[in-house]
Structures are given as C-alpha cells and as structure tokens.
Amino acid sequence: MEYRRNDPELAELFARYKRTGNVTLRNQLVVAYMDLATSMARRFQSRGEPLEDLEQVARLALVRAVERFDPDHGVPFPGYAIPTLLGELKRYFRDKTWSGSVRRSIKELLPRVRTAAEELELQLGRPAKPAEVAEHLGVSVEDVIEALEAGRSYKAASLSAPRNDSGETLGSSLAGKGNTIDLATTRLMLSGLVGHLDERKQMIIHGRFVDDLSQEEIARRLGISQMHVSRLLRAALDEMAELARAGDDSGVSTQ
Numbered sequence: 001m002e003y004r005r006n007d008p009e010l011a012e013l014f015a016r017y018k019r020t021g022n023v024t025l026r027n028q029l030v031v032a033y034m035d036l037a038t039s040m041a042r043r044f045q046s047r048g049e050p051l052e053d054l055e056q057v058a059r060l061a062l063v064r065a066v067e068r069f070d071p072d073h074g075v076p077f078p079g080y081a082i083p084t085l086l087g088e089l090k091r092y093f094r095d096k097t098w099s100g101s102v103r104r105s106i107k108e109l110l111p112r113v114r115t116a117a118e119e120l121e122l123q124l125g126r127p128a129k130p131a132e133v134a135e136h137l138g139v140s141v142e143d144v145i146e147a148l149e150a151g152r153s154y155k156a157a158s159l160s161a162p163r164n165d166s167g168e169t170l171g172s173s174l175a176g177k178g179n180t181i182d183l184a185t186t187r188l189m190l191s192g193l194v195g196h197l198d199e200r201k202q203m204i205i206h207g208r209f210v211d212d213l214s215q216e217e218i219a220r221r222l223g224i225s226q227m228h229v230s231r232l233l234r235a236a237l238d239e240m241a242e243l244a245r246a247g248d249d250s251g252v253s254t255q
Helices: 008-020 023-032 034-042 051-068 077-095 104-124 130-137 141-153 170-175 183-190 199-209 215-222 226-250
Strands: none
Touching: 008 023, 023 034, 023 051, 034 051, 034 077, 051 077, 104 130, 104 141, 104 199, 104 215, 130 141, 199 215, 199 226, 215 226
C-alpha cells in the first residue's frame, strides 16, 4: 500500500506542525497515517498476541514518530516511521520474554555487558570482574551485576505455543515454510534444549526464530558483528544437536 508519500497537503501539515508544535496538527497527521500503524501491527498478529494490543503499540509509536519527524531531512515520513513502528513492535515482543520486573535500561545493558565481558576476557586472559566490565562500559558496578542477574531470568518464548486460532505452533510454521532450519532442528528447539545454552546464544536463537530478525538486526541488538552472530548461531544449533544426541544415547531427558 502507498501511504500518500508525496501528498503536498500532508507535507504542508508537517511543516506547520514543526513550526508550531500544535497538538491538533499532530493529531491530524496521526489520523492520516493510522493505516500505516495498522498495517505494521498486522505483520505480527500470528505471534499469539491480540491484534488490538499490537495496534495500540503501533499507534503510540506512530505518535512519537510524528512528533520526532523532521521534514527538512528529505526522507518521506513512511520511510522514517516504518522502522520506528517495527522497532517498537519487536521491542514489545522482546520485553515479554523477560520474567519478573526488569528495568528496560537493564535489559538493554545486558548485551553490552556480555560483549564487554568477552572482549575483556580476550584481553586479560581470564574472566573479567564486574568492576572491570563496569569501568569498560562507563556504568556502575551495581548496574552490571543487576544486568547479569536479569540475564539469568531471560527466557526464550516457547516455540510450541499457539500462534493463532488454528492452533499452529511457531515450531510447525518454521518447519513448513522452507526455512533455513529443518524439521530436526525445530524438534530440538521444541525439546527445551534452548535452555541449556548460554544467555547470548539463547538471545540469538530467540531473535532469529521467534522475533524473526535477520542476522544483521540481531547483531545491532547485541552490539556485535553479523559474522559473530552467524558463528554463534551455528554453534548454538550444533550445541543443541549434540545435547540431543547425548540425551538420546543416555536415555535421559534434556528438558
């Protein structure tokens, strides 16, 4: 759908809103692009959340996008708004995978802490202490410790949960759409093996197969390179396969 990219009337409305900050003008712009928010929300409606809730998230993001948009930058509003709306919707799903009450700042700090810890371990030849990680990142030791504790509560969303009214699960949809993972890998994830991975690999598996992110998007989320994400993703799948084989050989459940 084309969202009135070159509508002179809306361009003038944005210009007037930027000059005046008038709430009525803002609301007119939000209404004009409401179908954009609805369209973005519907992209995620098969993930088990009520469409009504997703639309609310998208509409609030649309309001913020209108408020922050600068028409003088030469980018059409949809080109600016779509990444904003998608980011908020993905953040909504990401936040729902944390148990307990965890501050957003701590959730966002965790991947930076993990990356810093790995980098410092390479430099020091030993695991880094929280104080060293804190100094490296320019944050408090308390925040580093809280992020590490929160990371232990991070849980990947169940791949066997129903995605829609038909009862289709995420695992079955992954196996049936020509995805890069095959049915055997899907079964591994459904068996609970994800929980045996370290926190970073859990986040990568979750990002790739639950949030449906590209490796580049996961890399930006975790603050690492796409190549590093690719290596860790393959390592995670190999590790789960090995755990599954060990469980089969011993007769012990890996769940």
